[in-house]
Every structure is written in C-alpha cells, then in structure tokens.
Amino acid sequence: MLPHNTYRLASREPTWKGVYRNLRLAILNLEIAPDTRLNEVKLAAALGVSRTPLREALSRLEMDGLIGAAKGGGYIVTDPRENLADAYHLRAALEGYGVRLAAENISAGQIAQLRENVEANRRIELADTRGRAALNAEFHQILIMASRSPRLLQTYNNLREWIMTDEDMSLHSDESCRQFVHEHDLIVSALEMRDGDMADRVMRLHLRRARDLLLEGKGRAAAPADRELPAA
Amino acid sequence: MLPHNTYRLASREPTWKGVYRNLRLAILNLEIAPDTRLNEVKLAAALGVSRTPLREALSRLEMDGLIGAAKGGGYIVTDPRENLADAYHLRAALEGYGVRLAAENISAGQIAQLRENVEANRRIELADTRGRAALNAEFHQILIMASRSPRLLQTYNNLREWIMTDEDMSLHSDESCRQFVHEHDLIVSALEMRDGDMADRVMRLHLRRARDLLLEGKGRAAAPADRELPAA
DNA sequence: ACACTGAATACTGTATACAATACGATTCGA
DNA sequence: TCGAATCGTATTGTATACAGTATTCAGTGT
Numbered sequence: 001m002l003p004h005n006t007y008r009l010a011s012r013e014p015t016w017k018g019v020y021r022n023l024r025l026a027i028l029n030l031e032i033a034p035d036t037r038l039n040e041v042k043l044a045a046a047l048g049v050s051r052t053p054l055r056e057a058l059s060r061l062e063m064d065g066l067i068g069a070a071k072g073g074g075y076i077v078t079d080p081r082e083n084l085a086d087a088y089h090l091r092a093a094l095e096g097y098g099v100r101l102a103a104e105n106i107s108a109g110q111i112a113q114l115r116e117n118v119e120a121n122r123r124i125e126l127a128d129t130r131g132r133a134a135l136n137a138e139f140h141q142i143l144i145m146a147s148r149s150p151r152l153l154q155t156y157n158n159l160r161e162w163i164m165t166d167e168d169m170s171l172h173s174d175e176s177c178r179q180f181v182h183e184h185d186l187i188v189s190a191l192e193m194r195d196g197d198m199a200d201r202v203m204r205l206h207l208r209r210a211r212d213l214l215l216e217g218k219g220r221a222a223a224p225a226d227r228e229l230p231a232a
Numbered sequence: 233m234l235p236h237n238t239y240r241l242a243s244r245e246p247t248w249k250g251v252y253r254n255l256r257l258a259i260l261n262l263e264i265a266p267d268t269r270l271n272e273v274k275l276a277a278a279l280g281v282s283r284t285p286l287r288e289a290l291s292r293l294e295m296d297g298l299i300g301a302a303k304g305g306g307y308i309v310t311d312p313r314e315n316l317a318d319a320y321h322l323r324a325a326l327e328g329y330g331v332r333l334a335a336e337n338i339s340a341g342q343i344a345q346l347r348e349n350v351e352a353n354r355r356i357e358l359a360d361t362r363g364r365a366a367l368n369a370e371f372h373q374i375l376i377m378a379s380r381s382p383r384l385l386q387t388y389n390n391l392r393e394w395i396m397t398d399e400d401m402s403l404h405s406d407e408s409c410r411q412f413v414h415e416h417d418l419i420v421s422a423l424e425m426r427d428g429d430m431a432d433r434v435m436r437l438h439l440r441r442a443r444d445l446l447l448e449g450k451g452r453a454a455a456p457a458d459r460e461l462p463a464a
Numbered sequence: 465a466c467a468c469t470g471a472a473t474a475c476t477g478t479a480t481a482c483a484a485t486a487c488g489a490t491t492c493g494a
Numbered sequence: 495t496c497g498a499a500t501c502g503t504a505t506t507g508t509a510t511a512c513a514g515t516a517t518t519c520a521g522t523g524t
Binding site: 247288 | 476485486
Binding site for chain 3: 495496497498499500501502503504505506507508509510511512513514515516517518519520521522523524
C-alpha cells in the first residue's frame with residue numbers, strides 16, 4: 001500500500017462528485033444489480049478512491065432514493081425500475097404545480113422560448129431521438145424555471161436524469177410524437193391565457209400518457225445486470 | 233487531547249444524525265445567523281464531535297437546501313425565512329397531488345383514522361399547541377401515506393420538519409384553528425367521495441392559508457417569493 | 465435434530481493525520 | 495500611493511487508522 005499520497009492533482013472538482021455521478025449512472029443503468037448490499041471497502045477499492053469520498057457520495061445517493069439504508073448500517077441499492085412509475089408520480093406533482101405557478105410568473109420571453117421549442121419539435125424528424133429528447137428536456141426545463149421556485153427546480157433536477165433518458169424517446173411512434181407535441185402546444189396556450197388550472201390538467205394528462213407508453217414499451221423485460229461492477 | 237477513544241457507548245443511532253438534527257433546528261431557529269460561513273473544525277469542536285460525522289450532516293443539510301455550497305468549498309447557511317414561502321410551494325405540490333392519488337387509493341381504515349383525527353382536533357383545547365401540532369402532522373402524514381407513493385412520502389418527510397414546527401402552531405388564533413379543522417374535514421369528505429379534484433383544490437387553499445398566516449405571524453422577512461422581479 | 469450460546473470475523477461508524485488549495489497579508493516595484 | 499506578486503496561514507478535501515457492533519458459524523446442551 002502506498003503511504004497515502006495517491007492524490008489526484010489539478011482536480012477542480014471534488015472526487016466524491018465524480019463518484020456520485022458514476023454510481024448514479026451505474027445504478028440507473030442496472031450495472032449494479034438491485035438489492036445488492038454495498039460493501040464500502042470493496043467499492044472504494046474498485047473505484048480507486050478511499051472510503052471518505054465514497055461515503056459522501058453514498059450519503060447523497062440515499063437522499064436521492066437510489067440506495068436505501070440497510071439494517072445494521074450500510075446501504076442497499078434499490079431497483080430503479082420498480083420506482084419508475086412512482087417517480088412519474090413525483091414528477092407529475094412537481095410539474096403540475098409547477099405550471100400552475102408558471103401561469104402566474106412566466107415572462108413573455110419564456111413563452112417565446114416555449115413557442116420556439118414547440119415549433120422545432122414539429123419540424124424535427126422522428127429518427128432523431130437524441131434531438132427530440134433534448135427538445136423535450138428543454139421544454140420541461142423552461143416550464144419549471146418559469147415557476148420561479150428554486151425548490152421545485154432543485155427537486156425536479158434530481159429526478160430528471162432518472163426518468164428522462166434518451167432511449168425512452170425511441171419508443172415513441174410517429175403518431176404519439178405528434179400527440180405529445182400537440183399537448184406541449186396546449187400547455188403553452190394555457191400559459192399564455194394564464195390559465196394555471198388548465199395547464200395543470202393538461203400536464204398531468206401529458207405525463208400520464210408518457211408514463212404509460214414508457215412502462216408498456218419497457219415491459220417488464222429489461223435485462224437485469226449482465227455486466228457487473230463488484231457484485232459483492 | 234484524548235487519544236481517540238471518546239466514543240459514545242451504547243448509541244444505537246449514528247452520531248451524525250444527532251448532529252444533523254441539532255444543526256437543522258439551530259438553522260431553522262436562527263440560532264446560527266444566515267450567510268454565516270461554517271468552519272468545520274470549530275463547529276466540530278463546538279459540537280464535541282469530529283469532522284467526519286459533521287461533514288456527513290452538512291452534506292445532508294445541503295441537499296435539504298438549508299446550507300449552500302460556498303465558493304472554494306465549504307458551506308454557507310441560507311436564510312430559512314427566505315425559502316419558507318418557497319418550501320410551502322413544494323409542499324403544496326406534493327400534498328395536492330398526494331390527495332389526488334389518495335382519492336384513488338385510500339382505504340376505509342385510513343378514512344376512519346382521518347375522521348378520528350379531525351374529531352380529536354375539534355375537541356382539543358387551543359392552548360395545547362404541542363398536541364395540535366401532533367394532530368396536524370398526523371393528519372397530513374396519513375394523507376401522504378394514503379397516496380401509496382413512497383417517493384412522495386420520502387420527499388414530504390424531508391420537508392416536514394422544516395415547515396411544521398411546534399411553535400408555528402402558537403400563531404393560530406381560535407378562529408383560524410376552527411377554520412383549519414373545517415378544511416381538514418372538507419378534505420376527508422372529498423376523499424370519501426373519491427373526488428381527487430376537489431381534495432386537491434381544498435388542500436392547495438388550505439396550505440396557502442397556513443403559509444400566509446405563518447409568514448404574517450413571523451413578521452420579519454415576510455417578503456413573498458411569489459412576486460419576484462420578472463427575471464429575464 | 466434443533467435451539468441456544470459463544471467467539472471469531474467482517475464491516476460500518478468515528479477519529480485523526482496529511483495534502484492541497486484558496487485567501488489574505490506583506491513587501492517590493494513602478 | 496497604488497498595484498501586483500509572492501509567501502504564509504487557515505480551511506477544506508482525502509486517506510487511513512481504530513473502535514464498536516452486527517453477523518455468522520461452530521460447538522454444546524437439551
């Protein structure tokens with residue numbers, strides 16, 4: 001063992017942050033099998049860091065709900081698929097109330113941005129899933145920011161990477177895409193009319209449809225964890 | 233300096249959790265001035281713990297939004313009063329959508345529990361602020377649990393201690409108390425009728441009234457985060 | 465054969481030591 | 495006198511050593 005000077009020089013970003021991102025993605029991509037109990041020393045060794053920044057990352061992953069506290073200490077990774085439908089509920093709560101607030105607070109510039117986004121979404125080709133995902137993410141991002149609630153934004157951001165993956169977009173058919181764009185359009189119109197109630201209703205419907213399509217598309221298939229990290 | 237065996241024996245609960253609670257309360261009660269930069273070594277010394285569990289606590293406080301990252305590392309305590317109105321927005325989002333789900337999923341037993349709670353709240357004396365706070369917390373807790381969404385429950389629990397302090401109850405007048413109980417009663421009725429729409433509406437109104445009363449009562453820094461400058 | 469008890473073990477929680485950076489003060493130069 | 499650069503200090507980020515508890519497995523008794 002080296003003394004303890006295995007420092008990473010010239011790192012502007014804390015180590016634990018990178019660890020956090022890596023683990024987060026690993027869990028969401030099922031590279032770490034659900035229900036596995038995380039062994040801190042082995043994980044730290046596998047990631048090439050000490051236990052301290054690892055624990056910092058784990059602490060935050062727990063607050064994100066991606067891992068849960070095990071009895072007798074330590075953590076157990078949760079199954080992100082099980083919680084997917086549930087996560088959409090949280091999303092609907094945030095965005096539904098978010099557009100309600102947005103109807104009161106949105107600026108003319110933001111409405112213009114939304115209109116532009118919808119137009120771009122109309123013109124984009126079906127095959128460009130990555131572009132569609134970006135547009136979709138942007139749309140909802142603008143909405144949440146228009147609510148002018150930092151807390152809502154923060155909570156939403158925690159969820160975003162979880163539920164909005166690029167691959168999800170590949171499931172959409174040409175028709176459902178048009179329908180989604182239409183719903184986006186409806187929401188913007190509701191906001192223009194400052195009708196928070198309508199915006200909320202359409203948003204909930206929109207998300208519900210998106211969720212159903214997603215769950216149906218993914219089915220229950222989803223190959224669990226073939227390539228592993230330390231399965232431990 | 234003691235060697236390093238200043239251990240707290242027979243502690244079933246991690247040290248950092250107590251630190252977390254203490255700091256949380258200290259910040260919410262303004263015992264630590266907002267905008268203070270937290271010095272880890274001094275804080276650790278003051279609390280009688282080492283930096284490790286302290287940092288664990290700080291990490292979570294940051295995710296709660298009670299402290300923010302400072303430039304060049306470290307943390308700065310945020311002003312809980314500034315974020316209080318905003319926190320109520322998040323709460324309204326969670327509980328509004330929560331009762332909507334509850335209208336679909338609530339069990340007969342839970343409805344009975346709610347009725348009982350409302351009855352107890354009718355009979356309780358005004359002076360018993362602690363009891364009223366407990367009843368109020370229980371009411372909303374049951375509702376969120378009735379939504380059968382673990383994620384909603386978790387997010388709500390993070391918020392609960394923040395916005396529902398015992399002292400807040402002392403602000404209520406006899407009349408506003410009766411009004412609040414009446415609103416609780418309305419919500420339960422809406423749930424009995426499985427009218428999620430109405431439950432949502434009443435809940436949002438209920439929380440909005442509670443928030444206004446709270447901000448007005450606390451007086452200072454009652455600046456509503458609602459009407460901010462139309463930024464960009 | 466099963467249950468209960470005990471020690472060994474493995475792993476988490478905590479403390480402390482060390483490295484590196486960011487900030488401030490002081491000094492030198494223009 | 496003001497500005498810039500450099501050194502010193504203070505504070506965070508990381509690594510590791512240590513203490514304590516939970517789990518597991520072996521052994522014995524009923």
